[in-house]
Amino acid sequence: MMLLLASPLSAVYCLIAASLLYLTFKILVPYFRDPLNLRKYPAPNLLAALTPLWLLRATWSQRRSRIIHEEIKRLGDVIRVSPNQLIFNDPAAIKDIYGVLALSHGVAKDEFYDRLAGDAHDLVQLRDRAEHSERRKAIANAFAAKTVVNMEPVVRRSLLQLLVNIDKHIEAASPGEQPPINLRKWLNFFTLDVIGDTGFGLPLGFLEELADTTEAETEGGTRYRVTDMIDVLHRGTRYSVLMANITPYRLNRLLKNVIPKIRLLASRIGSTCTDDFENVCIRQLRKRIEKGQADRESGDFMDFILKDKTRSSDKLGAATQGERQFSYAKFRSLVADAQMVMNAGSDTTAAALTSTIWFLLQNPCALARLRQELAPLVPNRTSDGDLPSSAAASMFSYDAVKDLPYLRACIDESLRLRPPIAYQLPRLVSRPVKIAGRDILPGTVVAVAPYSVHRHPSLYRDPDEYRPERWIEFDEGFPNQRDDLRKYNIVFSQGSRACIGRHLAIFELQVLVATIVMRYDMELAEESKKELLIFDRFNSNPGPMYVKIKRRIPASL
């Protein structure tokens, strides 16, 4: 043996043999033993059934939802995407995986959320049932419909700035030569400005500057500026989601520790962006804490989070670790939720706004019908019945638009086709359970594919078509369509882990879409006509949307 190892070639042989042995025991034996009884489900290929590599590649490609959609169309409504993970496209699975009773049946958030979290969990990432329900209850009022309505002046302030910018852009261009605007970027600025203010009482001023450059501060207090914050957020999330898909736990920890130390690699794959985004949120949080009380009656989201008593000393370990560690643990927990507010509160809504406008521009009949619904409600018309010329006067109030059925249908239809979170939200089964009638064993990770189930051909007529009418009109061929659209809708997920911020999102969508489509005529520039790209990270972000914009001619209304 000693002789064999003495030659370098033999050492290589030994290494290969050891690796093969390891692979056999770690990969092939479990596959053939099949303790989770998953071999009967079709997988895209052997790589997906044996390793997490297929899923990792799909995740890194930023086309995960569409790749999985193609595999579902090819293989059927339940597919195996990794050794222990099934993706369902059977609508019946929604209730079993995300419904109100799922938790009591032992179907809860997967360890994916631990891997996504840093050293503290935000509300989205908390997995423990009691801890989550306590934290959610403590801040629920901040996100309730009645609180959000009180935030209308804040939303209007940012909307006004958006309109002023668009008007300036139109006025600055010589006739017929207007350069197109990347409206997606401006909508991203809008939602970030809104969340800076509704979340922290600290507007970021991105629309005013037409740039997403802002202050950041490290934990130790060093301040610097981050430019292109939206890009930083997107690149950082792509990296975090990739890492969260890497198992087993020890490999995950190892990579998370090693990658940031290899600077070139870290900046290439977005690890440094996660630090920059965190530091932007630390700066916002510290400024908010220094400010003390919220400076308006409706408060801001951080106001509720800062007063939340569930981050008490016994929960965060003061009794065992002492006051210093407690303060640190509490700080990290607040940083986690500050990041959640900034990310979840802006990026998804920006995606929804962009998609809704894109679909309306692609579907002139839907746009015309929407304008018909809005026309009698236009605020501040002139004595001749024309549209108001001032930007401030042209903004719809929430009260005027909140119950408009066609406007809501236009928004819901775009969310159905392009869910801003198309990620297959993973849940871990901890007890034997039936999902969509199939027996699933503990240890299996299950999820529903939002992009696919929203387009299920058994539920909807021409499921890939944008047809807002389907939400409000009876269809004889699909008599249950209107009910099914709601019952099998997972845009905001369902059950106890459903989105807490949906009222704010819908509020912003209704007011902005109504105002923009009545004030402007827009045309998609050539490069955005054919397709609005989707980049799946955790959120599914649209690519650039270039539009040419002009004011609507009042006389034609």
Ligand code: HEM
């Ligand atoms: C169109 C916009 C939005 C969409 C499509 C959306 C979608 C979702 C989805 C699918 C989840 C479930 C995530 C999971 O299970 O892992 C979720 C959770 C959540 N969302 Fe949203 N969201 C939107 C806007 C917002 C806004 C504006 C906020 C905050 C201001 C927000 C805050 C949250 C929070 C805190 C959770 C975690 C809830 C919990 O686990 O108890 N979201 N959202």
